[in-house]
Amino acid sequence: MAARVEVRSLRLRELEQQRLEAARAAQEESRAMEKQLISYLRRLEECRSRQRTLEAQLAELTEGLSGMQEQSCKRQSSQDDLDRISRVTSGAPIEIGSGSLGRRTVESLQEIERNRHKHLAQQGSQVIEEERKRVQELKRRVQDEVRAQWEERRQREANCNSLNSVGSEDSSLTSSDVPTESASSDDALLSPGKTEKTTVATTDDKTEAETNESPAQQNKMRDKELELERDREETRPLSDGSAYEEQLSGPVRKRDKASPRPQSHILMSMIEM
Known part of the structure:
Protein backbone atom coordinates (compact mmCIF):
# COMPACT_ATOMS: atom_id res chain seq x y z
CA MET A 1 0.00 0.00 0.00
CA ALA A 2 2.79 2.40 0.91
CA ALA A 3 4.60 1.44 -2.26
CA ARG A 4 1.56 2.30 -4.34
CA VAL A 5 1.18 5.65 -2.63
CA GLU A 6 4.81 6.43 -3.23
CA VAL A 7 4.54 5.43 -6.90
CA ARG A 8 1.49 7.62 -7.36
CA SER A 9 3.15 10.54 -5.65
CA LEU A 10 6.11 10.17 -7.97
CA ARG A 11 3.75 10.01 -10.89
CA LEU A 12 2.01 13.18 -9.73
CA ARG A 13 5.30 15.01 -9.32
CA GLU A 14 6.32 13.99 -12.84
CA LEU A 15 3.02 15.20 -14.22
CA GLU A 16 3.35 18.48 -12.34
CA GLN A 17 6.86 18.88 -13.72
CA GLN A 18 5.62 18.22 -17.23
CA ARG A 19 2.82 20.76 -16.75
CA LEU A 20 5.27 23.39 -15.57
CA GLU A 21 7.57 22.70 -18.51
CA ALA A 22 4.66 22.92 -20.94
CA ALA A 23 3.50 26.20 -19.39
CA ARG A 24 7.04 27.55 -19.56
CA ALA A 25 7.34 26.50 -23.24
CA ALA A 26 3.97 28.08 -24.03
CA GLN A 27 5.02 31.34 -22.39
CA GLU A 28 8.28 31.38 -24.32
CA GLU A 29 6.46 30.65 -27.56
CA SER A 30 3.93 33.41 -26.87
CA ARG A 31 6.76 35.86 -26.18
CA ALA A 32 8.45 34.86 -29.45
CA MET A 33 5.19 35.29 -31.35
CA GLU A 34 4.67 38.70 -29.76
CA LYS A 35 8.15 39.74 -30.84
CA GLN A 36 7.48 38.46 -34.36
CA LEU A 37 4.18 40.33 -34.47
CA ILE A 38 5.87 43.52 -33.37
CA SER A 39 8.51 43.13 -36.10
CA TYR A 40 5.78 42.53 -38.67
CA LEU A 41 3.92 45.62 -37.52
CA ARG A 42 7.09 47.67 -37.81
CA ARG A 43 7.69 46.42 -41.33
CA LEU A 44 4.07 47.20 -42.22
CA GLU A 45 4.49 50.72 -40.91
CA GLU A 46 7.68 51.15 -42.92
CA CYS A 47 5.90 49.93 -46.07
CA ARG A 48 3.07 52.36 -45.45
CA SER A 49 5.51 55.21 -45.00
CA ARG A 50 7.27 54.27 -48.24
CA GLN A 51 3.91 54.12 -49.99
CA ARG A 52 3.08 57.61 -48.75
CA THR A 53 6.42 58.95 -50.00
CA LEU A 54 5.91 57.29 -53.40
CA GLU A 55 2.45 58.76 -53.68
CA ALA A 56 3.83 62.20 -52.85
CA GLN A 57 6.54 61.82 -55.51
CA LEU A 58 3.95 60.67 -58.04
CA ALA A 59 1.79 63.69 -57.27
CA GLU A 60 4.81 65.97 -57.73
CA LEU A 61 5.62 64.32 -61.06
CA THR A 62 2.05 64.70 -62.33
CA GLU A 63 2.04 68.34 -61.26
CA GLY A 64 5.35 68.89 -63.05
CA LEU A 65 4.02 67.23 -66.22
CA SER A 66 0.89 69.36 -66.17
CA GLY A 67 3.08 72.42 -65.57
CA MET A 68 5.24 71.50 -68.57
CA GLN A 69 2.16 71.13 -70.74
CA GLU A 70 0.89 74.49 -69.58
CA GLN A 71 4.28 76.04 -70.29
CA SER A 72 4.29 74.60 -73.82
CA CYS A 73 0.81 76.03 -74.38
CA LYS A 74 1.97 79.36 -73.01
CA ARG A 75 4.99 79.29 -75.31
CA GLN A 76 2.78 78.72 -78.31
CA SER A 77 0.42 81.47 -77.25
CA SER A 78 3.26 83.87 -76.44
CA GLN A 79 4.73 83.60 -79.95
CA ASP A 80 2.47 86.44 -81.08
CA ASP A 81 3.70 88.54 -78.17
CA LEU A 82 7.29 87.88 -79.18
CA ASP A 83 6.50 88.89 -82.75
CA ARG A 84 4.89 92.10 -81.56
CA ILE A 85 7.87 92.89 -79.34
CA SER A 86 10.24 92.21 -82.23
CA ARG A 87 8.22 94.47 -84.50
CA VAL A 88 8.29 97.22 -81.88
CA THR A 89 12.03 96.85 -81.34
CA SER A 90 12.72 96.78 -85.08
CA GLY A 91 10.49 99.84 -85.63
CA ALA A 92 12.02 101.77 -82.72
CA PRO A 93 15.69 100.79 -82.27
CA ILE A 94 17.10 100.77 -78.75
CA GLU A 95 19.63 103.36 -77.71
CA ILE A 96 21.88 101.70 -75.17
CA GLY A 97 23.85 104.78 -74.28
CA SER A 98 20.78 106.93 -73.57
CA GLY A 99 20.17 105.30 -70.19
CA SER A 100 16.39 105.09 -70.73
CA LEU A 101 16.33 101.30 -70.21
CA GLY A 102 18.27 99.05 -67.91
CA LEU A 173 -11.12 43.61 -152.84
CA THR A 174 -14.13 45.42 -154.28
CA SER A 175 -12.10 47.25 -156.96
CA SER A 176 -9.77 44.37 -157.90
CA ASP A 177 -10.12 42.27 -161.04
CA VAL A 178 -12.38 39.63 -159.53
CA PRO A 179 -14.34 37.40 -161.99
CA THR A 180 -17.83 38.86 -162.57
CA GLU A 181 -21.11 37.05 -162.35
CA SER A 182 -21.41 37.10 -166.14
CA ALA A 183 -18.27 34.95 -166.56
CA SER A 184 -18.84 31.40 -167.50
CA SER A 185 -18.80 28.65 -164.93
CA ASP A 186 -16.18 26.76 -166.96
CA ASP A 187 -13.58 29.55 -166.53
CA ALA A 188 -14.37 29.81 -162.82
CA LEU A 189 -13.77 26.11 -162.31
CA LEU A 190 -10.69 25.76 -164.51
CA ASP A 231 -24.61 58.73 -146.76
CA ARG A 232 -25.38 55.34 -148.30
CA GLU A 233 -27.25 54.21 -145.21
CA GLU A 234 -29.25 57.46 -145.10
CA THR A 235 -30.11 57.48 -148.84
CA ARG A 236 -31.01 53.79 -149.09
CA PRO A 237 -34.74 53.53 -149.99
CA LEU A 238 -37.15 51.47 -148.01
CA SER A 239 -38.34 49.72 -151.15
CA ASP A 240 -35.11 47.68 -151.35
CA GLY A 241 -35.68 46.19 -147.91
CA SER A 242 -39.36 45.47 -148.64
CA ALA A 243 -38.51 43.89 -152.00
CA TYR A 244 -35.89 41.73 -150.39
CA GLU A 245 -38.41 40.64 -147.73
CA GLU A 246 -40.94 39.78 -150.45
CA GLN A 247 -38.36 37.66 -152.23
CA LEU A 248 -37.61 35.81 -149.03
CA SER A 249 -41.29 35.33 -148.19
CA GLY A 250 -42.16 34.02 -151.68
CA PRO A 251 -42.39 30.32 -152.57
CA VAL A 252 -39.21 28.38 -152.89
CA ARG A 253 -38.44 27.40 -156.45
CA LYS A 254 -37.26 23.83 -156.82
CA ARG A 255 -34.82 22.74 -159.50
CA ASP A 256 -35.88 20.23 -162.00
CA LYS A 257 -34.20 16.93 -161.26
CA ALA A 258 -34.11 15.89 -164.88
CA SER A 259 -32.11 18.91 -166.00
CA PRO A 260 -28.50 18.58 -164.85
CA ARG A 261 -26.55 21.41 -163.38
CA PRO A 262 -24.48 23.47 -165.84
CA GLN A 263 -21.24 22.62 -164.12
CA SER A 264 -21.80 18.86 -163.92
CA HIS A 265 -20.62 18.29 -167.52
CA ILE A 266 -17.35 20.08 -166.84
CA LEU A 267 -16.79 18.13 -163.63
CA MET A 268 -17.49 14.84 -165.37
CA SER A 269 -15.08 15.70 -168.20
CA MET A 270 -12.36 16.63 -165.70
CA ILE A 271 -12.85 13.33 -163.84
CA GLU A 272 -12.63 11.34 -167.08
CA MET A 273 -9.42 13.13 -168.09
Missing part, protein backbone atom coordinates in the same frame (compact mmCIF):
# COMPACT_ATOMS: atom_id res chain seq x y z
CA ARG A 103 21.07 96.80 -69.06
CA ARG A 104 19.16 93.62 -68.27
CA THR A 105 16.13 94.82 -70.21
CA VAL A 106 18.25 95.60 -73.24
CA GLU A 107 19.97 92.22 -73.08
CA SER A 108 16.63 90.41 -72.73
CA LEU A 109 15.21 92.29 -75.71
CA GLN A 110 18.27 91.50 -77.78
CA GLU A 111 17.99 87.83 -76.80
CA ILE A 112 14.33 87.89 -77.83
CA GLU A 113 15.31 89.42 -81.17
CA ARG A 114 17.97 86.76 -81.77
CA ASN A 115 15.52 84.00 -80.91
CA ARG A 116 12.97 85.53 -83.25
CA HIS A 117 15.46 85.63 -86.14
CA LYS A 118 16.45 82.04 -85.44
CA HIS A 119 12.83 80.94 -85.36
CA LEU A 120 12.09 82.79 -88.60
CA ALA A 121 15.11 81.17 -90.26
CA GLN A 122 13.92 77.73 -89.18
CA GLN A 123 10.41 78.42 -90.42
CA GLY A 124 11.78 79.76 -93.72
CA SER A 125 13.89 76.66 -94.31
CA GLN A 126 10.89 74.46 -93.47
CA VAL A 127 8.66 76.39 -95.88
CA ILE A 128 11.30 76.18 -98.62
CA GLU A 129 11.60 72.41 -98.10
CA GLU A 130 7.82 72.00 -98.27
CA GLU A 131 7.65 74.09 -101.46
CA ARG A 132 10.42 72.02 -103.00
CA LYS A 133 8.52 68.84 -102.20
CA ARG A 134 5.35 70.29 -103.71
CA VAL A 135 7.20 71.29 -106.89
CA GLN A 136 8.69 67.80 -107.21
CA GLU A 137 5.26 66.24 -106.71
CA LEU A 138 3.76 68.53 -109.37
CA LYS A 139 6.57 67.67 -111.77
CA ARG A 140 5.99 63.98 -111.22
CA ARG A 141 2.25 64.35 -111.82
CA VAL A 142 2.83 66.35 -115.00
CA GLN A 143 5.27 63.73 -116.28
CA ASP A 144 2.77 60.95 -115.54
CA GLU A 145 -0.02 62.83 -117.33
CA VAL A 146 2.17 63.55 -120.36
CA ARG A 147 3.27 59.93 -120.50
CA ALA A 148 -0.35 58.73 -120.27
CA GLN A 149 -1.43 61.14 -123.02
CA TRP A 150 1.45 60.03 -125.21
CA GLU A 151 0.57 56.36 -124.73
CA GLU A 152 -3.08 57.09 -125.46
CA ARG A 153 -2.15 58.98 -128.61
CA ARG A 154 0.08 56.16 -129.81
CA GLN A 155 -2.67 53.63 -129.12
CA ARG A 156 -5.17 55.80 -131.01
CA GLU A 157 -2.82 56.12 -133.98
CA ALA A 158 -2.23 52.36 -133.99
CA ASN A 159 -6.00 51.74 -133.95
CA CYS A 160 -6.52 54.25 -136.78
CA ASN A 161 -3.78 52.62 -138.83
CA SER A 162 -5.30 49.18 -138.31
CA LEU A 163 -8.78 50.44 -139.26
CA ASN A 164 -7.37 52.20 -142.34
CA SER A 165 -5.58 49.04 -143.41
CA VAL A 166 -8.80 47.02 -143.01
CA GLY A 167 -10.79 49.61 -144.99
CA SER A 168 -8.20 49.76 -147.77
CA GLU A 169 -8.19 45.96 -148.00
CA ASP A 170 -11.98 45.98 -148.37
CA SER A 171 -11.81 48.64 -151.08
CA SER A 172 -9.04 46.77 -152.87
CA SER A 191 -8.74 28.82 -163.31
CA PRO A 192 -9.10 29.11 -159.50
CA GLY A 193 -5.36 29.52 -158.97
CA LYS A 194 -5.15 32.53 -161.27
CA THR A 195 -7.86 34.42 -159.40
CA GLU A 196 -6.20 33.68 -156.08
CA LYS A 197 -2.85 34.95 -157.41
CA THR A 198 -4.41 38.14 -158.73
CA THR A 199 -6.21 38.84 -155.42
CA VAL A 200 -3.02 38.19 -153.42
CA ALA A 201 -1.03 40.49 -155.71
CA THR A 202 -3.60 43.27 -155.45
CA THR A 203 -3.73 43.00 -151.63
CA ASP A 204 0.10 43.10 -151.48
CA ASP A 205 0.16 46.21 -153.68
CA LYS A 206 -2.47 47.87 -151.52
CA THR A 207 -0.62 47.09 -148.27
CA GLU A 208 2.62 48.48 -149.74
CA ALA A 209 0.80 51.64 -150.82
CA GLU A 210 -0.76 51.98 -147.36
CA THR A 211 2.60 51.68 -145.65
CA ASN A 212 3.99 54.40 -147.93
CA GLU A 213 1.11 56.74 -147.05
CA SER A 214 1.38 59.05 -144.09
CA PRO A 215 -0.91 58.70 -141.01
CA ALA A 216 -2.65 61.99 -141.83
CA GLN A 217 -3.60 60.76 -145.32
CA GLN A 218 -4.82 57.47 -143.88
CA ASN A 219 -6.99 59.33 -141.37
CA LYS A 220 -8.46 61.48 -144.17
CA MET A 221 -9.25 58.39 -146.26
CA ARG A 222 -10.87 56.70 -143.29
CA ASP A 223 -13.03 59.78 -142.57
CA LYS A 224 -14.13 59.91 -146.23
CA GLU A 225 -15.06 56.21 -146.19
CA LEU A 226 -17.09 56.65 -143.02
CA GLU A 227 -18.95 59.63 -144.54
CA LEU A 228 -19.71 57.67 -147.72
CA GLU A 229 -21.05 54.71 -145.74
CA ARG A 230 -23.20 57.05 -143.63
Whole structure:
Protein backbone atom coordinates (compact mmCIF):
# COMPACT_ATOMS: atom_id res chain seq x y z
CA MET A 1 0.00 0.00 0.00
CA ALA A 2 2.79 2.40 0.91
CA ALA A 3 4.60 1.44 -2.26
CA ARG A 4 1.56 2.30 -4.34
CA VAL A 5 1.18 5.65 -2.63
CA GLU A 6 4.81 6.43 -3.23
CA VAL A 7 4.54 5.43 -6.90
CA ARG A 8 1.49 7.62 -7.36
CA SER A 9 3.15 10.54 -5.65
CA LEU A 10 6.11 10.17 -7.97
CA ARG A 11 3.75 10.01 -10.89
CA LEU A 12 2.01 13.18 -9.73
CA ARG A 13 5.30 15.01 -9.32
CA GLU A 14 6.32 13.99 -12.84
CA LEU A 15 3.02 15.20 -14.22
CA GLU A 16 3.35 18.48 -12.34
CA GLN A 17 6.86 18.88 -13.72
CA GLN A 18 5.62 18.22 -17.23
CA ARG A 19 2.82 20.76 -16.75
CA LEU A 20 5.27 23.39 -15.57
CA GLU A 21 7.57 22.70 -18.51
CA ALA A 22 4.66 22.92 -20.94
CA ALA A 23 3.50 26.20 -19.39
CA ARG A 24 7.04 27.55 -19.56
CA ALA A 25 7.34 26.50 -23.24
CA ALA A 26 3.97 28.08 -24.03
CA GLN A 27 5.02 31.34 -22.39
CA GLU A 28 8.28 31.38 -24.32
CA GLU A 29 6.46 30.65 -27.56
CA SER A 30 3.93 33.41 -26.87
CA ARG A 31 6.76 35.86 -26.18
CA ALA A 32 8.45 34.86 -29.45
CA MET A 33 5.19 35.29 -31.35
CA GLU A 34 4.67 38.70 -29.76
CA LYS A 35 8.15 39.74 -30.84
CA GLN A 36 7.48 38.46 -34.36
CA LEU A 37 4.18 40.33 -34.47
CA ILE A 38 5.87 43.52 -33.37
CA SER A 39 8.51 43.13 -36.10
CA TYR A 40 5.78 42.53 -38.67
CA LEU A 41 3.92 45.62 -37.52
CA ARG A 42 7.09 47.67 -37.81
CA ARG A 43 7.69 46.42 -41.33
CA LEU A 44 4.07 47.20 -42.22
CA GLU A 45 4.49 50.72 -40.91
CA GLU A 46 7.68 51.15 -42.92
CA CYS A 47 5.90 49.93 -46.07
CA ARG A 48 3.07 52.36 -45.45
CA SER A 49 5.51 55.21 -45.00
CA ARG A 50 7.27 54.27 -48.24
CA GLN A 51 3.91 54.12 -49.99
CA ARG A 52 3.08 57.61 -48.75
CA THR A 53 6.42 58.95 -50.00
CA LEU A 54 5.91 57.29 -53.40
CA GLU A 55 2.45 58.76 -53.68
CA ALA A 56 3.83 62.20 -52.85
CA GLN A 57 6.54 61.82 -55.51
CA LEU A 58 3.95 60.67 -58.04
CA ALA A 59 1.79 63.69 -57.27
CA GLU A 60 4.81 65.97 -57.73
CA LEU A 61 5.62 64.32 -61.06
CA THR A 62 2.05 64.70 -62.33
CA GLU A 63 2.04 68.34 -61.26
CA GLY A 64 5.35 68.89 -63.05
CA LEU A 65 4.02 67.23 -66.22
CA SER A 66 0.89 69.36 -66.17
CA GLY A 67 3.08 72.42 -65.57
CA MET A 68 5.24 71.50 -68.57
CA GLN A 69 2.16 71.13 -70.74
CA GLU A 70 0.89 74.49 -69.58
CA GLN A 71 4.28 76.04 -70.29
CA SER A 72 4.29 74.60 -73.82
CA CYS A 73 0.81 76.03 -74.38
CA LYS A 74 1.97 79.36 -73.01
CA ARG A 75 4.99 79.29 -75.31
CA GLN A 76 2.78 78.72 -78.31
CA SER A 77 0.42 81.47 -77.25
CA SER A 78 3.26 83.87 -76.44
CA GLN A 79 4.73 83.60 -79.95
CA ASP A 80 2.47 86.44 -81.08
CA ASP A 81 3.70 88.54 -78.17
CA LEU A 82 7.29 87.88 -79.18
CA ASP A 83 6.50 88.89 -82.75
CA ARG A 84 4.89 92.10 -81.56
CA ILE A 85 7.87 92.89 -79.34
CA SER A 86 10.24 92.21 -82.23
CA ARG A 87 8.22 94.47 -84.50
CA VAL A 88 8.29 97.22 -81.88
CA THR A 89 12.03 96.85 -81.34
CA SER A 90 12.72 96.78 -85.08
CA GLY A 91 10.49 99.84 -85.63
CA ALA A 92 12.02 101.77 -82.72
CA PRO A 93 15.69 100.79 -82.27
CA ILE A 94 17.10 100.77 -78.75
CA GLU A 95 19.63 103.36 -77.71
CA ILE A 96 21.88 101.70 -75.17
CA GLY A 97 23.85 104.78 -74.28
CA SER A 98 20.78 106.93 -73.57
CA GLY A 99 20.17 105.30 -70.19
CA SER A 100 16.39 105.09 -70.73
CA LEU A 101 16.33 101.30 -70.21
CA GLY A 102 18.27 99.05 -67.91
CA ARG A 103 21.07 96.80 -69.06
CA ARG A 104 19.16 93.62 -68.27
CA THR A 105 16.13 94.82 -70.21
CA VAL A 106 18.25 95.60 -73.24
CA GLU A 107 19.97 92.22 -73.08
CA SER A 108 16.63 90.41 -72.73
CA LEU A 109 15.21 92.29 -75.71
CA GLN A 110 18.27 91.50 -77.78
CA GLU A 111 17.99 87.83 -76.80
CA ILE A 112 14.33 87.89 -77.83
CA GLU A 113 15.31 89.42 -81.17
CA ARG A 114 17.97 86.76 -81.77
CA ASN A 115 15.52 84.00 -80.91
CA ARG A 116 12.97 85.53 -83.25
CA HIS A 117 15.46 85.63 -86.14
CA LYS A 118 16.45 82.04 -85.44
CA HIS A 119 12.83 80.94 -85.36
CA LEU A 120 12.09 82.79 -88.60
CA ALA A 121 15.11 81.17 -90.26
CA GLN A 122 13.92 77.73 -89.18
CA GLN A 123 10.41 78.42 -90.42
CA GLY A 124 11.78 79.76 -93.72
CA SER A 125 13.89 76.66 -94.31
CA GLN A 126 10.89 74.46 -93.47
CA VAL A 127 8.66 76.39 -95.88
CA ILE A 128 11.30 76.18 -98.62
CA GLU A 129 11.60 72.41 -98.10
CA GLU A 130 7.82 72.00 -98.27
CA GLU A 131 7.65 74.09 -101.46
CA ARG A 132 10.42 72.02 -103.00
CA LYS A 133 8.52 68.84 -102.20
CA ARG A 134 5.35 70.29 -103.71
CA VAL A 135 7.20 71.29 -106.89
CA GLN A 136 8.69 67.80 -107.21
CA GLU A 137 5.26 66.24 -106.71
CA LEU A 138 3.76 68.53 -109.37
CA LYS A 139 6.57 67.67 -111.77
CA ARG A 140 5.99 63.98 -111.22
CA ARG A 141 2.25 64.35 -111.82
CA VAL A 142 2.83 66.35 -115.00
CA GLN A 143 5.27 63.73 -116.28
CA ASP A 144 2.77 60.95 -115.54
CA GLU A 145 -0.02 62.83 -117.33
CA VAL A 146 2.17 63.55 -120.36
CA ARG A 147 3.27 59.93 -120.50
CA ALA A 148 -0.35 58.73 -120.27
CA GLN A 149 -1.43 61.14 -123.02
CA TRP A 150 1.45 60.03 -125.21
CA GLU A 151 0.57 56.36 -124.73
CA GLU A 152 -3.08 57.09 -125.46
CA ARG A 153 -2.15 58.98 -128.61
CA ARG A 154 0.08 56.16 -129.81
CA GLN A 155 -2.67 53.63 -129.12
CA ARG A 156 -5.17 55.80 -131.01
CA GLU A 157 -2.82 56.12 -133.98
CA ALA A 158 -2.23 52.36 -133.99
CA ASN A 159 -6.00 51.74 -133.95
CA CYS A 160 -6.52 54.25 -136.78
CA ASN A 161 -3.78 52.62 -138.83
CA SER A 162 -5.30 49.18 -138.31
CA LEU A 163 -8.78 50.44 -139.26
CA ASN A 164 -7.37 52.20 -142.34
CA SER A 165 -5.58 49.04 -143.41
CA VAL A 166 -8.80 47.02 -143.01
CA GLY A 167 -10.79 49.61 -144.99
CA SER A 168 -8.20 49.76 -147.77
CA GLU A 169 -8.19 45.96 -148.00
CA ASP A 170 -11.98 45.98 -148.37
CA SER A 171 -11.81 48.64 -151.08
CA SER A 172 -9.04 46.77 -152.87
CA LEU A 173 -11.12 43.61 -152.84
CA THR A 174 -14.13 45.42 -154.28
CA SER A 175 -12.10 47.25 -156.96
CA SER A 176 -9.77 44.37 -157.90
CA ASP A 177 -10.12 42.27 -161.04
CA VAL A 178 -12.38 39.63 -159.53
CA PRO A 179 -14.34 37.40 -161.99
CA THR A 180 -17.83 38.86 -162.57
CA GLU A 181 -21.11 37.05 -162.35
CA SER A 182 -21.41 37.10 -166.14
CA ALA A 183 -18.27 34.95 -166.56
CA SER A 184 -18.84 31.40 -167.50
CA SER A 185 -18.80 28.65 -164.93
CA ASP A 186 -16.18 26.76 -166.96
CA ASP A 187 -13.58 29.55 -166.53
CA ALA A 188 -14.37 29.81 -162.82
CA LEU A 189 -13.77 26.11 -162.31
CA LEU A 190 -10.69 25.76 -164.51
CA SER A 191 -8.74 28.82 -163.31
CA PRO A 192 -9.10 29.11 -159.50
CA GLY A 193 -5.36 29.52 -158.97
CA LYS A 194 -5.15 32.53 -161.27
CA THR A 195 -7.86 34.42 -159.40
CA GLU A 196 -6.20 33.68 -156.08
CA LYS A 197 -2.85 34.95 -157.41
CA THR A 198 -4.41 38.14 -158.73
CA THR A 199 -6.21 38.84 -155.42
CA VAL A 200 -3.02 38.19 -153.42
CA ALA A 201 -1.03 40.49 -155.71
CA THR A 202 -3.60 43.27 -155.45
CA THR A 203 -3.73 43.00 -151.63
CA ASP A 204 0.10 43.10 -151.48
CA ASP A 205 0.16 46.21 -153.68
CA LYS A 206 -2.47 47.87 -151.52
CA THR A 207 -0.62 47.09 -148.27
CA GLU A 208 2.62 48.48 -149.74
CA ALA A 209 0.80 51.64 -150.82
CA GLU A 210 -0.76 51.98 -147.36
CA THR A 211 2.60 51.68 -145.65
CA ASN A 212 3.99 54.40 -147.93
CA GLU A 213 1.11 56.74 -147.05
CA SER A 214 1.38 59.05 -144.09
CA PRO A 215 -0.91 58.70 -141.01
CA ALA A 216 -2.65 61.99 -141.83
CA GLN A 217 -3.60 60.76 -145.32
CA GLN A 218 -4.82 57.47 -143.88
CA ASN A 219 -6.99 59.33 -141.37
CA LYS A 220 -8.46 61.48 -144.17
CA MET A 221 -9.25 58.39 -146.26
CA ARG A 222 -10.87 56.70 -143.29
CA ASP A 223 -13.03 59.78 -142.57
CA LYS A 224 -14.13 59.91 -146.23
CA GLU A 225 -15.06 56.21 -146.19
CA LEU A 226 -17.09 56.65 -143.02
CA GLU A 227 -18.95 59.63 -144.54
CA LEU A 228 -19.71 57.67 -147.72
CA GLU A 229 -21.05 54.71 -145.74
CA ARG A 230 -23.20 57.05 -143.63
CA ASP A 231 -24.61 58.73 -146.76
CA ARG A 232 -25.38 55.34 -148.30
CA GLU A 233 -27.25 54.21 -145.21
CA GLU A 234 -29.25 57.46 -145.10
CA THR A 235 -30.11 57.48 -148.84
CA ARG A 236 -31.01 53.79 -149.09
CA PRO A 237 -34.74 53.53 -149.99
CA LEU A 238 -37.15 51.47 -148.01
CA SER A 239 -38.34 49.72 -151.15
CA ASP A 240 -35.11 47.68 -151.35
CA GLY A 241 -35.68 46.19 -147.91
CA SER A 242 -39.36 45.47 -148.64
CA ALA A 243 -38.51 43.89 -152.00
CA TYR A 244 -35.89 41.73 -150.39
CA GLU A 245 -38.41 40.64 -147.73
CA GLU A 246 -40.94 39.78 -150.45
CA GLN A 247 -38.36 37.66 -152.23
CA LEU A 248 -37.61 35.81 -149.03
CA SER A 249 -41.29 35.33 -148.19
CA GLY A 250 -42.16 34.02 -151.68
CA PRO A 251 -42.39 30.32 -152.57
CA VAL A 252 -39.21 28.38 -152.89
CA ARG A 253 -38.44 27.40 -156.45
CA LYS A 254 -37.26 23.83 -156.82
CA ARG A 255 -34.82 22.74 -159.50
CA ASP A 256 -35.88 20.23 -162.00
CA LYS A 257 -34.20 16.93 -161.26
CA ALA A 258 -34.11 15.89 -164.88
CA SER A 259 -32.11 18.91 -166.00
CA PRO A 260 -28.50 18.58 -164.85
CA ARG A 261 -26.55 21.41 -163.38
CA PRO A 262 -24.48 23.47 -165.84
CA GLN A 263 -21.24 22.62 -164.12
CA SER A 264 -21.80 18.86 -163.92
CA HIS A 265 -20.62 18.29 -167.52
CA ILE A 266 -17.35 20.08 -166.84
CA LEU A 267 -16.79 18.13 -163.63
CA MET A 268 -17.49 14.84 -165.37
CA SER A 269 -15.08 15.70 -168.20
CA MET A 270 -12.36 16.63 -165.70
CA ILE A 271 -12.85 13.33 -163.84
CA GLU A 272 -12.63 11.34 -167.08
CA MET A 273 -9.42 13.13 -168.09
